[in-house]
Amino acid sequence: MFRMFVSSVIVATAIAAASAASATVITPVGVTASSEWGIWGPTHYRGINVINGSGLEAGLHDGDFNNMWLTWEGTSATLDFDLGADYQLTGINIWNYNSDIELERGAQDFVLSVSLDGVGYSQILAGSLSMGTGGLIPAESFALDGLARYVRLDILNNHGGAWVGLSEVNFTAVPEPAALPLLGAGVGLLGLSLRRRRA
Incomplete structure (x- = not known):
């Protein structure tokens, strides 16, 4: 179940990255x-x-x-x-x-x-x-x-x-000035979530 959640978050992050990268x-x-x-x-x-x-x-x-x-x-x-x-x-x-x-x-x-x-x-x-x-x-x-x-x-x-x-x-x-910090924060939270789960 958790793996499905992580996969969903990764897909959502990828979509957000693609959106941030679009003109x-x-x-x-x-x-x-x-x-x-x-x-x-x-x-x-x-x-x-x-x-x-x-x-x-x-x-x-x-x-x-x-x-x-x-x-x-x-x-x-x-x-x-x-x-x-x-x-x-x-x-x-x-x-x-x-x-x-x-x-x-x-x-x-x-x-x-x-x-x-x-x-x-x-x-x-x-x-x-x-x-x-x-x-x-x-x-x-x-x-x-x-x-x-x-x-x-x-x-x-x-x-x-x-x-x-x-x-x-x-x-x-591309991207908008505010897009990269938001994307970076999202990826950081995902990494923190994965690290806590493994511990």
Whole structure:
């Protein structure tokens, strides 16, 4: 009976470990844009729109420009994200600028760099984005492998037009910061239980 119990606990621990190791979506707690339009209202084309979920539903982003970010000037820009804690990043999801007013404003080529202190950054990705459609669009996802608290997205150019923008950005990471201590405590209690039983 006890062996069955131990086996069950081991299986449960393995499931918990697998769950802790599965990727989870990370929404940044802050973002700073090198430029933002923002002259028509407190949220219109602001940088915050790329992390607040506005216009995003069931993984698809709409074509309403009020839910997007756009530069005040220029076709290159930088977005600095604060993840709120250190994460082992496994991916980034980017929804490009998607207003049919001028789809060419969408970002095209970009580089991504990570940092633990917000000062020194290391590049871990270079990529390109497709132009939006003006309808509901899914994210374009890119694999990452880097430990970071801060992430810098440097947009190098757009698909045409005088400005550049995005709709939404989030990240995936594994494990969550609190997952490993909890998992370690569970394994420790299991070991203690087995040791007491043998004694």
